[in-house]
Amino acid sequence: MASYTIDIDETFDVPRNRVFALFADHSRFGKLLGAPVKRIKDSEQADPNGLGSVRRLGIGPIGLEETIIRFEPDSVIEYTVTSMSPIRNHLGRIRFNDAANGGTRVHYTITFEDLVPFTGKLIQKALDQGIRKGIRRIPKLA
Secondary structure, three states, rough: EEEEEEEEEHHHHHOOHHHHHHOOOHHHHHHHHHHEEEEEEOOOOOOOOOOOOOOOOOOOOHHEEEEEEEEEEEOOOEEEEEEOEEEEEEEEEEEEOOOOOHHEEEEEEEEEEEOOOOOOHHHHHHHHHHHHHHHHHHHHHH
């Protein structure tokens, strides 16, 4: 099994709390990525999208579920794939830091291993391109 990493580091002229809110809200996160995303389990914390919440990405049998495993408002979101998928040992981490002039630095990393040989590179490329395309929408959506 091969390991893969996606590493995206971008800065935006948008306040950190607004950028965090865009990533934290599952339905808005879906709009950012351009994919259907629905919260299927609420967090037991104050924010229903927080720690322990589960979101479903995609449509029907080609979708997958992700569970939020770390949620620190305006700072970090971590999630992992918790349904059947062609990848394993998945960890998504999104860190939010202040940038110059009231902006926000977003550092988004994903690590995973492929379960089906030779699919990891294709999945890595598709995720990287999709996330980079979505992240460019932050100034319009936040």
